[in-house]
Amino acid sequence: MARTEHLPTPVRRRDGRPYVRVRDLERDLRSRVDGEVRFDPGSRGAYSTDASNYRMVPLGVVVPRTVEAAAEAVAVCREHRAPITSRGGGTSLAGQACNVAVIIDWSKYCDRLVSVDEQAATCVVEPGIVLDELNRRLADTRLMFGPRPSTHSHCTIGGMIGNNSCGSTAQAYGKTSENVIRLEVLTYDGTRMWVGPTSEQEYARILAAGGRRADLYRRLREIAGAHAGEIVARFPDIPRRVSGYNLDQLLPGGPFDLARALVGSEGTLVTVLRAELKLVPVPGNETLVLLGYPDVVAAAEAVPRVADHHPLQLEGLDDKLISDERRRHMNAEALARLPEGGGWLMVSFAGRTRQEADRRAQALIDDLRCSPHQPHVSSFDDEEVEQQLWALREGGLGATARVPDMRVTWEGWEDSAVPPERLGDYLRDLRRLFAEFGYGDAALYGHFGQGCVHTRIPFDLVTADGVTAFHAFLRRAADLVVSYGGSLSGEHGDGQSKAELLPVMFGPDVMTAFGEVKALFDPENQMNPGKIVAPHGPPNAATDDLRLGSAWTPAEPAVEFGYPHDEGSFQWAVMRCVGVGQCRSHTGGVMCPSYRATGEEEHSTRGRARLLFEMLNGHADTPVAGGWRSDAVRDALDLCLACKGCKHDCPMNVDMATYKAEFLAHHYAHRLRPVAHYSMGWLPLWARLAAFAPGAVNALTHAPGLAGLVKRLGGIEPRRSLPTFARTRFSDAYRRRGPRGTGERGSVLLWPDTFTDNLAPRIAAAAVTVLEAAGYRVLIPPRTLCCGITWISTGQLGIAERMLRRTLRTLAPLLRQGIPVVGLEPSCTAVFRDDAPALLAHDRDAARLAEQTTTLAELLTRTDGWQPPAIDRDVLGQPHCHQHAVLGHQADQDLLARAGARLSTVGGCCGLAGDFGFTAGHMEVSLACAEHELLPAIRAAGADTVILADGFSCRTQINHTAPERRPLHLAELLAAHLRPGAGPAEDT
Structure with a gap:
């Protein structure tokens, strides 16, 4: 156990938060922490928000290479009285993963499976x-971690x-x-320990040893004991109570399980260094049943009867979600x-054999x-079909956002x-509340088997009246769910969005207990401050630190692309990213x-979208x-x-390639560009x-x-x-x-692009x-033309537009x-x-070209009789x-299947990507992309493949990395x- 230091009281700013000498903090983190320390504007902008409505620019970011390095980062922050926030995937929906703090990002390096005990x-x-x-x-162990968001x-x-x-x-x-x-945890004051279920004998040994750990255990038992009656009365006995601290795990006569008590505390009490997890057998076979109501x-209302059959999963969907997915052409x-039906349940059953699951x-x-309401039924036991159907449910957030x-x-x-047996009535009343506030477009879906409801609501978060209505709705919704004996949060936590509402659910006595626990672990309020307990900006914490808000005034610059799906707005296009984080898979x-x-994070689609959002300068404190x-x-x-x-692949269809070009x-x-923009960006001219x-x-x-000289002069990777x-x-x-030929099937224009025409x-x-051979008469353009791709990818859009207009005039x-x-x-x-x-919006010939390409x-697949x-x-x-993203690959798969080829498809990117892999300085990333899926698949392929x-x-890329x-x-x-x-191949 680490020695507890006596530290002086920090000087505080008028807002109550500690004053931190950021440059000194950064210097000491760099000198003492084995990791990446980032206080640059880009990193701070990329981590300024999560998947929530909230935005708080961090002091800096630490990406530790080891758990020990993370512990040292906490020590440095403690010495500087700097707050810290731990962050994993950054997909939190209540604002708990963003803060004016040092963000510790665990996801890059601290990802080890330390040990496995198969027997246990x-x-x-x-x-x-x-x-x-x-x-x-x-x-290989046929075991897994059970919960699966x-x-x-x-x-x-x-x-x-x-x-x-x-x-x-x-x-x-x-x-x-x-x-x-069990959890290995570290408190802000430096106390490090493993915690878990504690027997009376173990509790006595801890107290006898004395020190900070003994004080923690003693005070926790005292707090839980003093408030036991209200904890029992106020904690709803439902499957999905996630709000608040798990003080029910510390009650007298209970297990006194500190690990379970700390789960869900959102980094406000301790830093988790390692975790010992319970594993479950992997289900052998699954059968999915769809029920239409x-x-x-x-x-x-059918959930309790279905739940009596003990399914593996029991999910619900409403007609609005399905309509949204149809509108967006998803799944x-x-x-x-x-x-x-107009409402559905998805019910899966596991079995050791297919027959058992089907039975x-x-x-x-x-x-x-x-x-009483016999449903329409469909059932499936094909794994591929089941995956498609679960994608329909898992895509709910993205499907309903835009x-x-x-x-x-x-x-x-x-x-x-809410209690599952009361879910039907709750949904009925929740829809009435939506209608009262003018939010009737909101879809309802979620984990119905446990009474947990997901929804995204058309709040107005950019006008004063809209923000006021948003806040009023939250207060009414909190009253509603509590009236049903439910929980404000059943999965995503309290963070900032629900912290101010917790008294409605727990009452003053339990809130006092929460505050005492927070003060016990973190008396200086440096652990993810403002989340769960003592939220920022009370009594209106839910509307404080909004990513938008009534004071948000972003730039709306003139742009080159038309952004037809985003009202012609670059700012609106950038805001497609809602933080789902699928780009981090x-x-x-x-x-x-x-x-x-x-x-x-900065090199994910989400991170880049965040920086573009910051660049538009809608907030006075933007770091970008x-x-x-x-x-x-x-x-x-x-x-x-x-x-x-x-x-x-992004459920919001963020198009970062277009945003980059813009x-x-x-x-x-009006500036000199990197030389590679002139060498490779102008490839059609040089060719x-x-x-x-x-x-x-x-x-x-x-x-x-x-x-070598040519490459150096052209900014090309040597x-x-x-x-x-x-x-x-x-x-x-x-x-x-x-x-040549009769062209009995008509004429086609074969496009001789720069790469094919000049290089292959x-x-x-x-x-x-x-x-x-298929019966077409092949035409080509009467002169050399270009689509402009190399100019587009390097952002030389004026030239690209001229090339495209020249092409359209010729092909018209x-x-x-x-x-x-x-x-x-x-x-x-x-x-x-x-x-x-997109570049030539409202040009009818451009639309024709898109439709006819x-x-x-x-x-060939639509050529009848061929x-x-x-x-x-x-x-x-x-x-x-671009086949995957824009053109589609299904026709290629169908064609090869008809030809009798045995096709295996590789995912991922080759890593060369036009000029990217040729540009000096990109080689390592380019090869790392190829090594992700492409090159291993080629090495595993047979010699005759x-x-x-x-x-x-x-x-x-294949010729470079696998020349054989x-x-x-x-x-x-x-x-x-x-x-x-x-055919005439030998003639051309």
């Missing part, structure tokens, strides 16, 4: 480990302990507090599987046939909980490759100064690969010039010595090989050859072979005839489908990021399996 079914972990990653590491792909165990998280599986396994055995109230396949599901269905043609919704009354999809490579000229924003965007993965356009306006003497250019760019220009461009050869003409030739006659445009390079094809109509696979050649091969496919990659960047494998474009693969002599 326990493990010890560090707080930064992500839930899904923990369960992945436990996979919807943020399971990126929430940390430390964050779950801080908030007492639950999730859908808490129906079977309980809250986090019920799955924690007339409305959500009827569904809620279309899953939505089509819902049974008839339990059937028993429920049989029982409900006799119920719905087209509807008011924007916000958290604020996000997870109230390490598996699935593409988003966010730079976060996956670095583990940095300079507007468009901000170096902090530029540095954060530097590692953005512009992959557009976030446009698809920012760069303004940041470098056109190189076509006059490709041999000489190749000799210059590949000769020893000269190549370890990259420069691409080789073709001896003859595809377009030149094809114009000499001319179109064999791909375009192969595409001609395939298209003519064909576009107006409805001739399809076939793209081969995904990034260029995505420009036509996505960037061009198709991929090769899309065209059968692809037989491809009896194993194929490993690397979809280009075809590596399929349509993107020039993807093929280049030659990746092919889909056109090449199809052409190679056509009958000999079927």
Whole structure:
């Protein structure tokens, strides 16, 4: 146990918070803490908020490399009287993960699985480990940590302990507090100890040892004893009581379990260093039952009868959530599987065998046939289908936050909980309250089996009247839930949004007990101050420190892109990010490759969106100064690969690639740019010039010595090989050859993008072979044109717009005839489908181009009567990021399946991403992205497996990192399996 120091009382500011000499604090943290210490504007801006409505700019950020380093950081903060806030995934919805404090981010390094005891079914972990990653590491043991929030792909165990998280599986396994055995904790004064259930004999030994620990235990027992009657009376006996401190775990005659008492304290009492967790067996098989009811109230009224069958999960959805997902085109396949109804229950059963799970599901269905409101029923035992349906439920927050043609919704009354048997009546009254305040658009969904309700509400948080109404609603809603014997929070904690409401739920006596516990552990109020107890700005803490608020006055700058889905507003587009944090996941999809490579909040989609929000200067205390000229924003965007993965994978469809291009356009306006913007950003021009003497250019760019000089002058990574220009461009050869064939299926325009035309003409030739074999007459533009992708990605939007207008003028006659445009390079094809109509808003030809642009696979799959050649091969496919995000990859999968190919698809990003991987200084991140999924998959693939990659960047990265494998474009693969002599590949 650490020695407790006597420290002088700090000098305080007029607002009551301690005055901290920030420069001295930063200096000592840097000198003594093994970790990354960041007091720069970018880091402070990125950590200024979480997933809540609140914003508080931190003093600085510490990313410790070890638990011991984190303990040392606390010691340094103690010496400087600096407050601290622990942070995991940063997805808290009540404001508890942001503060004017030193933020300790555990998620990058302190993520170790320390030990596993399979026999006891326990493990010890560090707080930064992500839930899904923990369960992945436990996979061989067939054990897992039971509670599973919807943020399971990126929430940390430390964050779950801080908030007492639950999730859908808490129906079977309980809250986090019920799955924690022991905690290693550190108090602000330096006391370090393991805590857990304490027998009378152990309690006596602790008291006999004396010291700070003995004082803590003695006083805790005294506090709980003195307030026992009110604690018993005021703590609702429901499955989802998360609000307040868990003083019920310290009552006389009880277990005196200090670990469980500290779970849910949101870092306001102790810093958690390690945790010993209870594990449960992984369910062998699951069957999902969907129950459709007339409305959500009827569904809620059926919960007790369903719960009697002891399901693994019991979730509820209302018609508004389903309508929101349909409007946003989310989870279309899953939505089509819902049974008839206006409110639904999702019920899953686990079994050691498939038959056991099915039998339990059937028993429920049989029982409900006799119920007053017999539901419409669908059941599933296919794992892929079940995952699609759970994605429908887990996407609730994102689905309801920004719905087209509807008011924007916000958290604020996000997870109230009542006794499950009273849920139907509560929902009925809650909807009446919504209607009274004009919030009728709010959807209702959540963990109905435990009476916990999620909702996002269309609060007006930017006018004085709106904020007043928001506050009045919270007071009324608190009265309502308490009248039902419920809890203000059933999952996400109290933080700042519900702290001022706790007296309504607990009364003055229990609130006094909470204050005494806070003072016992943290007499200086330095542990995440202002959360749960003594909230900032009482009696209006819920409206203090709002991220928006009536004083919020952001800039609304003139912009280049049209932002058609955001009312033409860059500021509105940036605010798409609501902090869900899906960009911090390490598996699935593409988003966010730079976060996956670095583990940095600032290099996640969310972190960048936060900095852009700060850049717009809506608050006087923003750390991000300079507007468009901000170096902090530029540095954060530097590692953005512009992959557009976030446009698809983020539930809010944040499009950071577009925001980056917009920012760069303004940041470098009337200024010299990085030299790479001129070398690689102007690649179409250099390629056109190189076509006059490709041999000489190749000799210059590949000769020893000269190549290094060229790279240095061009700002290009010295370890990259420069691409080789073709001896003859595809377009030149094809114009000499001319179109052939009858074209019985009509004409198509094959787009000769810069990369294919100049660097890989064999791909375009192969595409001609395939298209003519399919009965199409192939046309190409009459002159060299460009989509502008390289200028867009480097933010040279004025030039990009001119290139696009020139292209549209040339293609207009064909576009107006409805001739399809076939793209081969995904990034260029995505420009036509996505960037061009955004840059050239209201241009009808740009809209035609977007509508008529198709991929090769899309065209061929809708060509009636055409059968692809037989491809009896194993194929490993690397979809280009823009395929994944904008174009879609389903047509490619369908086409290859029809051809008989055995396709395995690689997720993630190749890491090259146009100019990104070629730019000097990006090599390590580029290769780290490739090592995440692509390169391991290639190494594991058999020697005869075809590596399929349509993107020039993807093929280049593979050639650089796995030179023994030659990746092919889909056109090449199809052409190679056509009958000999079927096309003109040899002529071009």
